[in-house]
Amino acid sequence: MPTLARISISLEEELLEKFDRRVREDGFPTRSEAVKALIRRALVENEWERGGPVAGTVVIVYDHHKHDLLHQLMHIQHDYGDVIISSQHVHLDHDNCMETVTVRGDAARIRQLAAALKSVKGLKQQTLVMGATA
Ligand code: NI
Structure with a gap:
């Protein structure tokens, strides 16, 4: 079990009220858990902005009739084989497919891949999920 450090912060009451509402809506058991999640997310986003080794997934949804x-x-995907670990294809219904492309490697390169996928005309969804540092 890691040693826990205790901190205290000061913030405007209005901001705290908004935060507490969000904590309840998101189902966090305590403020501490919510703050920890925010800090972790900020650190992960920072890793992705700075570049360097990261891992994540790109989710795309499209109509497979569009050849x-x-x-x-x-x-x-063939051009970015250096950062793609795997891709999973799910047939959602008669028309639609969802692919989950798992990526690992340099953040800048993965952002390029995500942008390239997003540029394809006719996609119904493209979402980059930024995972923790690899
Ligand atoms: Ni399919």
Whole structure:
């Protein structure tokens, strides 16, 4: 069990009220847990901004009847084989497919991949999930 440090912070009452409301809505058991989650997320986002080794996933949803789109997505993924660990394809319904592309490597390179995927016309969704440092 890690040693816990105790800190105290001062903030405007209005900000605290908004934060407490958010803590309740998000289902955090305590303020401390909510603050820890915020700090961790900020640190992860910072890692992704600075570059360096990170891991995450890119989720894309598209209609597989659009053959040109399918080829473009395939092409891009082959070009970024150096940072793609795996990709999982799920047939959502008759028309729609969801792919979860798991990535690991340099943050800047992964951002390039995410941007390349986003640039494909006709995608229904493209979301980059920033994971913790690899
Ligand atoms: Ni499919």
